[in-house]
Amino acid sequence: MFRNKLAAIVCLTGLALSAAHATVRLPALVSSHMVLQRNQPLPLWGWAAPGEAVSVSFLGKTYRATAPDTTGRWQVTLPAMPAGGPYTITVKGQNTLELTDVLLGDVWLASGQSNMQFKVKDSNPNGYQPVQQADQEIAAATWPRIRFFTVSPAVAYQPQADVSGSGWQVCSPATVAQFSAVSYFFARNLWQRYQVPVGVVVSSWGGTPAEAWTSAEGLRHFPEFEARVADFMHKTADIHTDSSLPGGPQMQPTALYNGMIAPLQPLALTGVIWYQGESNVERAEQYRTLFPALIADWRQHWGTELPFLFVQLANWRPTQPQPSESDWAELREAQALALRLPRTGMATTIDIGDAADIHPHNKQEVGRRLALAARHVVYGDAKVVSSGPTYVGMTTAGPAVRLKFAHTGAGLLAKGGPALQGFAVAGADHIFYWATARLAGTEVVVQSSQVAAPVAVRYDWADNPTGNLYNTEGLPAVPFRTDTWPGITSGKK
Incomplete structure (x- = not known):
């Protein structure tokens, strides 16, 4: 027995010495x-x-x-x-580490809130519902050259050096259920198109605002966050039990950037896909500057003009019988304005939401539309139609307004036609009325018998609109308004 104990001590001592040198x-x-x-x-x-x-x-x-x-x-x-x-990578110091089965391909960072976090089929019975046809999707998911790393939720007062997570997982029927659904369908589309390995780092957290994903430097031009950021950076209490943080630590400016984005640098990336905005809807006007600031912030920290592709919020909530104001419409407008930045692309999902569920299940189409944006913005496919019709200008002639569009593809159509829906016009009194609309080649002519002298047009300007303007490639028109009148989120910080 003594010899056995001695052997065990020697073995443990050897392991301890080995660990001490394994630096x-x-x-x-x-x-x-x-x-x-x-x-x-x-x-x-x-x-x-x-x-x-x-x-x-x-x-x-x-x-x-x-x-x-x-x-x-x-x-x-x-x-x-x-x-x-x-390939294999060998790292040597006092110890040796060997990394096997390493691929070279395209690496994407996928981030945002719950609709990015939404899994193909969540194993948690209290989690999100599965994507449509989830079991068939899982059974067919043998794509060994698609790999995922899912970052564990983490918050921090200061930028961190490392993350914890799932480790790199090879896509298979055994692993895919726990992947971010939007990211998976996006990656699958790219693999099928280009036959290049795809890696996705998913760093997302449901119910979180954009300012939580932005660094202290990125928020320096926002006086409304200045005091909160300064206070947050100097805290020493346990962040997970700090009762002074309203809404929880994950809601604080910089908290998620510090814990879940900063540690990913300087990983080389193809670009970013982003699905977020629901938690900023009540401050949609602020998002017009906050979202571009987040994009610029990440690009600054990575030291390159990362392509940034994002999902415009889907339709949700009951449909309203009359034209009305909408904070969701204002947030979608704020998202679309970010397309002014170079190397950006947007997937419009105004037609594939769910009135009763803020987490729509058709993530396949979301991923496909993001992949179309990637093909155009990142892979340089000039021929691909990556967006639905986008408003570019208007002219008036009496009671009629003629609207001009870009991204018309091979032509415009009224899906489910023949009549176009979703258009409203207003005169100088700012009161909107539903309008009749007709196609005129690649333009649309709208008017209302209740508005003799129209000055503004809105399309799909609602939480859950019913517009049916598409291009023949099957992509919906981007919701828009021609006016710049103050919205219901104006001034909210």
Whole structure:
């Protein structure tokens, strides 16, 4: 028995000594089965003992770094390489780490709130309902060159160095149910189109506002957040039990950026897909500047003009019988205004929502429309029609208004026609009335017998509108208004 105890002590001592020397470690994102970004310089990083020499071997070449004496955080940058794999990466310091089954392809960051978090089929009985035809989708999900890393929810007062998460998971019927549904259908569309490996890092949290996903630097031009950010950054209490945080820590400006976005840098990316806005609806006017600030903020921190593709909020709530004001319409308008930024794209989902469920189940079409935006903005497919008709101008002639559109594709149509629906006009009194509308080639002519001198037109300006203007490629017209009159969220911070 003594010999057995001695052997056990020796074994444990050896393990302890081994652990003491095993000083090289990698962030959660850098692991086996990962996808690295093709055709870009590739930063790989980790931590080691201060002053420790570290080498990274990949495809027959070795890259070296020395851990700084201050932080121990080392980094190497591999040269740009084409898509391919699987490969092995070996990291050596006092210990050796081997990463296997590594692919080179396109890496996307998927973020936002619950409609991005929404899984293909949630195992939690209290979670979101499955996507439509979930079981068939799961059974067919053998796509070994699609990989997902799902970041665990995390909040922090200050930017963090690492995340926890699912690890890189290879897409299969055994894993896909827990993937973000929008992200999965987006990735599948891209793989089927380009046959390039796709990696998706999903960092999302339901019910959260845009300011929580923005850094302190990104919010510096918003005086309404200044005091909250300053106070938040200097807190020392346990963030998870701090009762002074209204709505919970995940609702605080910078909290999710610090815990779930900052630690992902400097991972090389193809771009970002974003589905968020529901939690900012009551401050839609503010979102007109807040959302572009978030985009600029992430681009600043990554040091590159990341393509940024986003989903415009779907239709929801009961349909109203008369034209009325809508904070949801104002938020959609704020989202569309972000298209003024370069390298952006938007998937309009005004026709695939659910009046009774803020989490519509047709995530397949959301992913497809995001992929169309990616094909145009990122992959340079000039021929693809990636948007529905978009308002660009109007002229008036008596009681009639003629509307001009871009992104008309091969032509306009009234889906389910023959009559167009969803248009309203107003005169100088700002009172809107439903209008009759007809197609005139790639334009639309609208008028109302109740408005002799129209000055403004609105289309699908409602929580849950009924418009049916499409292009022949099957994409719905982007909701719009021609006026700039103050909305119901005007001045709200």
